[in-house]
Amino acid sequence: MATASASVFASLSFEQKLDRLAEVAVRIGLGLKEGQELVLTAPTDALPLVRRITEHAYKAGAKMVTTFFSDDATTLARYQFAPDDSFDYAPTWYYDAIAASFKSGAARMAIAGANPALLKSQDPNKVSRAGVAVSKAYKPAMELITRHEINWTIVAAATPKWAELVFPGEPEDVAVAKLWDAIFHASRITSDDPVAQWREHGENLKRRVDFLNAKRFHSLRFHSDDGKTDLTVGLADNHLWAGGGTTAGNGIYCQPNIPTEECFTTPHKDRVNGFVTASKPLSHQGTLIENIQCDFVNGKIVKATATAGEEALNKLIATDEGARKLGEVALVPHASPIAESGILFWNTLFDENAASHIALGQAYSTCLIGGEKMSDEELAKLGANESLIHVDWMIGGPTMNVDGVSEDGHAEPLMRGGNWCD
Amino acid sequence: MATASASVFASLSFEQKLDRLAEVAVRIGLGLKEGQELVLTAPTDALPLVRRITEHAYKAGAKMVTTFFSDDATTLARYQFAPDDSFDYAPTWYYDAIAASFKSGAARMAIAGANPALLKSQDPNKVSRAGVAVSKAYKPAMELITRHEINWTIVAAATPKWAELVFPGEPEDVAVAKLWDAIFHASRITSDDPVAQWREHGENLKRRVDFLNAKRFHSLRFHSDDGKTDLTVGLADNHLWAGGGTTAGNGIYCQPNIPTEECFTTPHKDRVNGFVTASKPLSHQGTLIENIQCDFVNGKIVKATATAGEEALNKLIATDEGARKLGEVALVPHASPIAESGILFWNTLFDENAASHIALGQAYSTCLIGGEKMSDEELAKLGANESLIHVDWMIGGPTMNVDGVSEDGHAEPLMRGGNWCD
Ligand SMILES: [Zn+2]
Ligand SMILES: [Zn+2]
Ligand SMILES: [Zn+2]
Numbered sequence: 001m002a003t004a005s006a007s008v009f010a011s012l013s014f015e016q017k018l019d020r021l022a023e024v025a026v027r028i029g030l031g032l033k034e035g036q037e038l039v040l041t042a043p044t045d046a047l048p049l050v051r052r053i054t055e056h057a058y059k060a061g062a063k064m065v066t067t068f069f070s071d072d073a074t075t076l077a078r079y080q081f082a083p084d085d086s087f088d089y090a091p092t093w094y095y096d097a098i099a100a101s102f103k104s105g106a107a108r109m110a111i112a113g114a115n116p117a118l119l120k121s122q123d124p125n126k127v128s129r130a131g132v133a134v135s136k137a138y139k140p141a142m143e144l145i146t147r148h149e150i151n152w153t154i155v156a157a158a159t160p161k162w163a164e165l166v167f168p169g170e171p172e173d174v175a176v177a178k179l180w181d182a183i184f185h186a187s188r189i190t191s192d193d194p195v196a197q198w199r200e201h202g203e204n205l206k207r208r209v210d211f212l213n214a215k216r217f218h219s220l221r222f223h224s225d226d227g228k229t230d231l232t233v234g235l236a237d238n239h240l241w242a243g244g245g246t247t248a249g250n251g252i253y254c255q256p257n258i259p260t261e262e263c264f265t266t267p268h269k270d271r272v273n274g275f276v277t278a279s280k281p282l283s284h285q286g287t288l289i290e291n292i293q294c295d296f297v298n299g300k301i302v303k304a305t306a307t308a309g310e311e312a313l314n315k316l317i318a319t320d321e322g323a324r325k326l327g328e329v330a331l332v333p334h335a336s337p338i339a340e341s342g343i344l345f346w347n348t349l350f351d352e353n354a355a356s357h358i359a360l361g362q363a364y365s366t367c368l369i370g371g372e373k374m375s376d377e378e379l380a381k382l383g384a385n386e387s388l389i390h391v392d393w394m395i396g397g398p399t400m401n402v403d404g405v406s407e408d409g410h411a412e413p414l415m416r417g418g419n420w421c422d
Numbered sequence: 423m424a425t426a427s428a429s430v431f432a433s434l435s436f437e438q439k440l441d442r443l444a445e446v447a448v449r450i451g452l453g454l455k456e457g458q459e460l461v462l463t464a465p466t467d468a469l470p471l472v473r474r475i476t477e478h479a480y481k482a483g484a485k486m487v488t489t490f491f492s493d494d495a496t497t498l499a500r501y502q503f504a505p506d507d508s509f510d511y512a513p514t515w516y517y518d519a520i521a522a523s524f525k526s527g528a529a530r531m532a533i534a535g536a537n538p539a540l541l542k543s544q545d546p547n548k549v550s551r552a553g554v555a556v557s558k559a560y561k562p563a564m565e566l567i568t569r570h571e572i573n574w575t576i577v578a579a580a581t582p583k584w585a586e587l588v589f590p591g592e593p594e595d596v597a598v599a600k601l602w603d604a605i606f607h608a609s610r611i612t613s614d615d616p617v618a619q620w621r622e623h624g625e626n627l628k629r630r631v632d633f634l635n636a637k638r639f640h641s642l643r644f645h646s647d648d649g650k651t652d653l654t655v656g657l658a659d660n661h662l663w664a665g666g667g668t669t670a671g672n673g674i675y676c677q678p679n680i681p682t683e684e685c686f687t688t689p690h691k692d693r694v695n696g697f698v699t700a701s702k703p704l705s706h707q708g709t710l711i712e713n714i715q716c717d718f719v720n721g722k723i724v725k726a727t728a729t730a731g732e733e734a735l736n737k738l739i740a741t742d743e744g745a746r747k748l749g750e751v752a753l754v755p756h757a758s759p760i761a762e763s764g765i766l767f768w769n770t771l772f773d774e775n776a777a778s779h780i781a782l783g784q785a786y787s788t789c790l791i792g793g794e795k796m797s798d799e800e801l802a803k804l805g806a807n808e809s810l811i812h813v814d815w816m817i818g819g820p821t822m823n824v825d826g827v828s829e830d831g832h833a834e835p836l837m838r839g840g841n842w843c844d
């Protein structure tokens with residue numbers, strides 16, 4: 001059956017495949033409601049997908065679709081030519097407008113696809129300052145996203161520079177075609193009925209989430225066969241595991257990431273101890289950070305190294321008090337289709353769904369029982385971290401073992417060799 | 423000399439020509455100040471020019487360049503698929519942000535280039551309603567533009583659909599290349615020193631403006647040899663002629679239109695009488711309006727016809743009380759380079775600089791002595807019109823004669839056969 005379905009998908013034209021991704025993004029990713037407004041962000045290279053998404057949004061009854069494009073070439077021009085004080089500035093009037101749109105009922109979709117290595121030759125100091133300025137200006141809008149007050153989703157579009165990094169040495173058109181193919185497959189749109197395919201996938205994730213929630217683990221212990229990681233991640237009091245779809249504060253059921261393979265929850269910001277080695281490189285704000293190693297003591301990173309991008313890493317964790325603590329821990333089996341593809345995407349949306357991971361910075365308040373209604377103080381008291389940043393990085397892989405540890409210290413094997421034990 | 427200069431320009435690569443247009447737009451059009459922010463609007467097809475402009479803006483010291491792209495295909499998708507009540511909606515949160523950017527010191531540049539006939543097959547009722555919704559939402563930002571409180575400019579980029587309309591029957595690449603060439607020439611960037619070229623042009627316009635201001639005419643009478651127009655346009659009390667560059671309220675000298683060939687002022691909203699026939703078709707919000715004929719009585723259009731787009735025209739003048747009255751009158755000699763090219767651009771930025779014209783709707787308060795500091799009531803008392811719209815249409819051409827009429831009724835010939843008498 002799966003083979004037959006896959007071959008029907010394979011027989012579609014590229015335009016038809018793109019159209020299906022757009023439809024899944026609007027109907028399943030956003031669950032866009034009739035009369036709702038949509039605010040879309042996208043790289044200029046993603047224009048063909050933007051057009052398909054816009055059409056499906058209007059067909060689904062969108063009142064208005066507004067797209068804000070980012071452009072790698074103009075971003076780079078800023079680093080090359082703008083005066084120095086530009087890098088401490090972000091247009092608050094713009095980010096405030098985004099927040100205002102969310103407050104007035106808009107849904108939000110982001111298309112990922114920027115060049116993951118765009119800024120690798122730029123001054124890390126400027127990159128970091130610009131990132132901090134945006135994080136501050138974006139905070140009011142970002143809070144509505146991390147609190148899931150609105151329905152939102154992220155999908156990806158293959159773009160030339162990104163494809164070149166993922167499939168080095170291939171001619172541009174071949175690399176882009178291969179990346180699109182990888183995106184279509186990872187996004188689970190290849191069966192004859194992607195809605196049913198997503199429902200089934202969501203039920204599988206939900207079963208796993210329910211199991212983890214029933215366990216009420218006190219902490220997780222990540223220990224790898226290669227001895228490069230032995231990290232105990234305490235979980236927040238009243239933590240809640242999540243995965244797959246979520247019902248946003250506005251009542252709309254959405255899938256915030258396409259693809260999504262993770263079960264994730266909120267760690268306790270002061271109860272992380274041990275050492276950890278990243279299993280995949282990380283692209284953060286156009287800089288590649290490779291072979292991250294960190295030591296944690298009582299929740300805090302006390303030492304961080306990387307074989308590439310170390311300066312960017314250290315600037316990142318110096319953003320604010322919460323930037324050197326964890327805001328998310330997530331379990332992803334090595335048997336997930338993205339991991340099985342063996343492709344390193346250099347893009348968090350995909351790589352975090354190919355491996356168990358942790359995130360520095362802001363926690364999701366929805367990953368605490370009743371968290372969406374709590375004040376920042378109440379959240380912090382339970383152990384939820386607060387920061388301007390939220391940066392996922394991958395620690396899982398075929399050598400990773402994970403135990404669930406109960407309050408009394410009893411360790412139950414959850415994952416062995418990167419996969420679920422059951 | 424002019425020939426030698428032109429041939430140097432002709433020897434430049436397309437990229438170099440584009441780069442020069444961008445530099446002129448930033449340095450002469452905007453007069454962008456060091457540390458100033460730039461808000462740019464552009465069609466997606468204008469991305470190469472956007473990139474050149476962004477680079478020159480940062481080189482000139484811009485703190486931040488933010489570009490908002492419009493896309494003809496997604497605009498069309500809205501008309502084809504959006505629910506009906508979409509057309510009474512405009513995202514106020516977006517237009518408010520634009521106004522906020524202006525208030526916080528941003529300069530504004532618009533790149534013209536959308537398909538002039540994009541919406542010609544769409545329901546004129548929807549087109550009109552959408553236009554009214556945008557005009558209302560955009561009003562706070564638009565006022566800062568019409569009052570010249572900030573430095574702003576408009577330039578153009580050749581795009582395939584526009585080029586197809588201007589050069590029908592040509593292959594797309596040929597049509598686009600021809601349109602770019604026409605834009606480069608009309609924009610006066612073809613000499614070795616475009617800055618000097620623009621200074622000289624500005625001084626010529628200034629001489630004409632000073633002459634007209636010294637005359638203190640009571641009205642202008644447009645009467646064509648072909649008998650199709652005999653229109654008396656009363657001028658506002660304390661009217662001020664303008665042309666070429668202007669010093670904005672923020673103290674920055676800018677050229678609001680590239681190209682610009684017009685001397686323009688504020689007519690008296692209640693003192694326009696006679697009949698007038700458009701000399702060129704008009705593209706308004708993606709609809710083509712051809713062979714406009716209007717009868718005016720005491721400032722008001724009492725009858726309006728067109729051989730194409732008549733419904734759009736009548737909806738336009740029904741926008742509000744001021745939409746059927748004049749807010750601008752402008753004199754452009756038929757000897758201007760744009761008129762001499764013989765090209766019908768179907769774009770107001772060019773066509774209004776090829777022929778004397780009038781504009782329905784909002785008056786420029788800067789075209790009244792001390793007007794930029796006056797209240798709406800004070801402006802109205804002097805005869806300045808107020809409306810959500812400002813739509814220029816062309817009435818001049820080789821058969822047009824214009825007299826300046828003094829308070830006592832003495833008529834002085836200003837233009838004969840479309841050109842200045844002196
Ligand atoms: Zn995650
Ligand atoms: Zn995350
Ligand atoms: Zn004009």
Ligand SMILES: [Zn+2]
Nearest residue numbers: 750781812814
């Ligand atoms: Zn005008």
